[in-house]
Amino acid sequence: VTRAPRDTLEPDGRGDRAEPSARLPTLEDVAAVAGVSRSTVSNVVRGSSLVAPATRARVQAAIDRLGYRPNALARQLQQGRASLVGIVTHDLPNPFMAEIATLVERACLGAGLGPMLCTTDGDPGREEQAVSLLLENRVSGIVFLSYLQDPEGIAGRVAGVVPTVFIAATEPWSDSVAVDEALGGELVARHLLELGHRRLAFIGPTRPDPADRLRRDGFCRVVDGSGGAVVAAGWDGGDKDPIVDGSPTDWAGILTGPGRPTAVFASSDFLAIDLLDRANGLGVRVPEDLSLVGFDDVSFASFRRIDLTTVHQPRRELVRLGVERLVGRIDGRVEGPPALLVAGLDLRVRGTTGPGPDAPGAGSGSPAGERTDAATS
Amino acid sequence: VTRAPRDTLEPDGRGDRAEPSARLPTLEDVAAVAGVSRSTVSNVVRGSSLVAPATRARVQAAIDRLGYRPNALARQLQQGRASLVGIVTHDLPNPFMAEIATLVERACLGAGLGPMLCTTDGDPGREEQAVSLLLENRVSGIVFLSYLQDPEGIAGRVAGVVPTVFIAATEPWSDSVAVDEALGGELVARHLLELGHRRLAFIGPTRPDPADRLRRDGFCRVVDGSGGAVVAAGWDGGDKDPIVDGSPTDWAGILTGPGRPTAVFASSDFLAIDLLDRANGLGVRVPEDLSLVGFDDVSFASFRRIDLTTVHQPRRELVRLGVERLVGRIDGRVEGPPALLVAGLDLRVRGTTGPGPDAPGAGSGSPAGERTDAATS
DNA sequence: ATGAAAGCGCTAACAC
């Protein structure tokens, strides 16, 4: 039964209502104009080879004339899933996330998948809400760019339902791509020890995620093994005091008090830059009085005014590997249990680290002028 | 005709294939389990009041048991449009954009609209591609966060088809929300003139958008009217030389040569911070040798290490007004021709501006210590 | 090479 195209020019006799936007043309309309059936138009649209050149031309003409655009909703309903992928991230304004998110978004578009981006602010409720939205829209896959607050809950919702990949984060139940976080912490520790620092500090978020922990553990392991001491603090940036041993302590006390650390490793550039700012405010000079190391190597880290020594995460590679894998899962090329892919990382020594007071001698160890910016992977 | 639910437990006698993920339950399945019709389940799902409490409970139980989730694709196909809104932006890593995008995304989610985010890198092709994707997915509205490369082309595609709003940008054919860009330029000019600067420079992108032009024009108008001189340069940041009067000139020449400007107004914080970096690299001190002003007031601008004097754009208000208007258009509350909504802006004086060499006297005009950070709108 | 028919999962009149 060929359904009659609904009339557009004659609104059932009601005459002259000037509707601003008329109904969009459908396959049916094109078929009517071209004098063929819906299936034939469909074949033309999807580039099926089983159409006579003459017919194809006629149909194409009708398409152009009507300005026909396929309705992705209908197509996707028919196919059982949408050509969309969800991207879930903690906070976008964090430059590291923004950079990764852009890369992911671009890679998805390149694969013909529309990106739905949801931020969660680390709120489990918003996490749940985001995943629900994505699932209801039948996305073909989901990319997570941060650790989840409620991994179990989310796993229950998505595992086995839709392919997922974690980028710069890991979950045992999903494909994941990340760097060796602990190794990053170790590199930082060695660098600072070589510079002669012995009293060290680590700062991470008050609610650390697994990556923060791994970075800290790698760091502490090496320092402990070399006779250094580490004090760990929890801090989320901003004006609130950091937490040391469960109780708030102000920065002045930590950075200028007796037994103060001579070097600090922050588990993200975000925190490091904020701390840099505060240290300067307290009259603590970097790197003369205090060495500072971050993690991520966001674009701002290499600005001269910041010039932060940090651990570089290979963003492009992380994203490439992750999206490649997700797309593989989506079209069935990749099978088997979830895998963890590891990308390389390296330390970028810049201007916020210098010799410690206990250094064996000025200029020994790692000369201040030695910059490894060029040593890119 | 009640369609028989396809059997899930008995895959047509083929027996024991252990499918990893079985088909997701549909309305039909829920109806079968609850012993009611599809419409009743639909009524329950959508919270229609016309359902007997007992029935509702029974249906709800079936929903929970099956883990039923509505298929947004089907619903949206039926309703003719998707509960999605497109967000189109130039570049996300620009902190100003990232901050705005997050706010927009949150506001949309709050209004029950799923955010599809597309970045274009200022490439007309990707612009077109993004809009096509959004249109094919029948989004209910589109938010543009930057000026378009091909406004005419895009207008032809979306005008009258789907509601749109420009935020921090304007187009005559669409609702728009922006600050008074020219006024911003004027405020900067007055500030610098008061400080005693007379030889001024403006830098903007090599391909300025209308906002860049308005900022420049407002700036130049005031400076010209006061006997100052302005040299304008085009620069996109990075290592390429800026363009002055059509020919590339290196920063050293501009900033240290004879007749060098004593103050620079950059049309975005992004450029300003990059320039700050380069000036420092050339041994030019800010603000002693050079005053510097940006535009946008991104979060980094207030960092102590940066401490950039800049024009503050009220992000939350811009987004609130814009999304409110778009949603109004979508559900028909707002009608009539496109409007331009204007939000207030103000100058945040920080540490990158100081008295000029031609200043009437040290400390006159605007004392260096006077900071207006608190003067928030 | 083209067309007819049967859905995909849901909503919305309209009966009962």
Added chain:
DNA sequence: GTGTTAGCGCTTTCAT
């Protein structure tokens, strides 16, 4: 209150 019916616009066998 609840069920019946007719689509939304597209894909996809299966005939012809």
